[in-house]
Amino acid sequence: DSGVTQTPKHLITATGQRVTLRCSPRSGDLSVYWYQQSLDQGLQFLIQYYNGEERAKGNILERFSAQQFPDLHSELNLSSLELGDSALYFCASSVGQGPETQYFGPGTRLLVL
Amino acid sequence: AQSVTQPDIHITVSEGASLELRCNYSYGATPYLFWYVQSPGQGLQLLLKYFSGDTLVQGIKGFEAEFKRSQSSFNLRKPSVHWSDAAEYFCAVGAEQAGTALIFGKGTTLSVSS
Numbered sequence: 001d002s003g004v005t006q007t008p009k010h011l012i013t014a015t016g017q018r019v020t021l022r023c024s025p026r027s028g029d030l031s032v033y034w035y036q037q038s039l040d041q042g043l044q045f046l047i048q049y050y051n052g053e054e055r056a057k058g059n060i061l062e063r064f065s066a067q068q069f070p071d072l073h074s075e076l077n078l079s080s081l082e083l084g085d086s087a088l089y090f091c092a093s094s095v096g097q098g099p100e101t102q103y104f105g106p107g108t109r110l111l112v113l
Numbered sequence: 114a115q116s117v118t119q120p121d122i123h124i125t126v127s128e129g130a131s132l133e134l135r136c137n138y139s140y141g142a143t144p145y146l147f148w149y150v151q152s153p154g155q156g157l158q159l160l161l162k163y164f165s166g167d168t169l170v171q172g173i174k175g176f177e178a179e180f181k182r183s184q185s186s187f188n189l190r191k192p193s194v195h196w197s198d199a200a201e202y203f204c205a206v207g208a209e210q211a212g213t214a215l216i217f218g219k220g221t222t223l224s225v226s227s
Contacts, residue, residue: 002156033214043203045214058214090156092215099145099164099207102215104157 004105012111018079021108025093032074038087081112119218134189136204145207146187152200199225
């Protein structure tokens with residue numbers, strides 16, 4: 001158990017819909033990262049927040065957005081969902097901002113029908 | 114741009130045999146290197162990491178990895194594989210230019226035969 005929690009574990013929805021994935025980092029960690037894992041793209045970095053502020057952006061679509069709240073939990077919002085958004089979404093956390101160990105949550109498996 | 118290559122998509126090893134999973138990276142500066150393992154339906158668990166210092170690093174579950182700057186490699190090894198080691202293994206590099214995100218290889222799936 002990494003100490004990072006993600007809810008829900010599974011999510012099934014339809015194209016065009018909007019979903020919210022939630023992540024709670026390890027106690028004391030200020031950085032939260034979101035990654036998408038798909039069969040064709042592998043593990044890809046989406047976005048990072050540090051202490052409530054956006055720190056870095058990766059291959060995140062405009063239909064996707066995230067935020068980190070004062071209690072440091074984070075939410076990833078996916079809208080206008082397409083079939084290709086079906087994937088495993090991981091949240092990871094680390095203590096600071098620099099290159100360091102990231103601890104991963106169990107993931108949310110999203111299926112868009 | 115930074116990249117990580119894991120040349121072997123799938124490897125099968127007999128239980129008790131030794132294991133080496135290959136990882137090559139492309140990175141301009143001194144890299145921060147990681148190996149993670151993912152069991153089916155699970156998240157990623159950190160096996161070991163290299164930031165600096167001794168180029169041979171020890172990790173959990175009996176794994177070790179050696180950083181070779183001249184070869185841009187960070188191969189993962191285990192002297193004797195157990196059936197429970199069957200999983201997918203990911204090599205990753207810390208990428209300064211993308212904030213502090215990790216860039217992952219495509220992964221190597223390890224099967225263990227009895």
